[in-house]
Amino acid sequence: AQSVTQPDIHITVSEGASLELRCNYSYGATPYLFWYVQSPGQGLQLLLKYLSGDTLVQGIKGFEAEFKRSQSSFNLRKPSVHWSDAAEYFCAVGPLHQTGANNLFFGTGTRLTVIP
């Protein structure tokens, strides 16, 4: 069965520090992988995605993520966090469909707090 685990419910970092948010997945094949961010009172916004190819993907707002097949992980990183990065972050995994719906399975989210 498909599942996504985000082991850290809440992370606090200082502004300017580096960040890594963990995501592990369970899936029967190589999945599509996504990171979304949700600011308070807002919908989810796509940060980046991995479909195939280069395992290090770049996203918006200076974020990147690395797909490690051997570890079933897709961790999100940012070298220097800004106060505006405080939000909830969701990892998601989707099936490899050539056509049709792409149903995503979401993790439970990691809340990021940034302190000055």
Place this chain on the structure above:
Amino acid sequence: DAGVIQSPRHEVTEMGQEVTLRCKPISGHNSLFWYRQTMMRGLELLIYFNNNVPIDDSGMPEDRFSAKMPNASFSTLKIQPSEPRDSAVYFCASSLGGGGEQYFGPGTRLTVT
């Protein structure tokens, strides 16, 4: 690009009343998803459509919930009768199938008193 449009943004209603949430997906997208988000249960997929056809409604909590997609540009999620435990933020998302990422609307915050 208008993105996914949801209405209303906020809804406050009394227990027992009917509630209808509306969604307009991004033009050209062929998949539409309804989610519910609460503190206790996180983000839950309620139902999704592909080419206007419901594919999986196993997440719909009970018969009080129903969803329709009469055409490619409109979907509704109806709760009848509503209960306080239905209070949540309801999101609509759309995607272009085949690995396309989902684009979320701003959500409807529902409060049932």
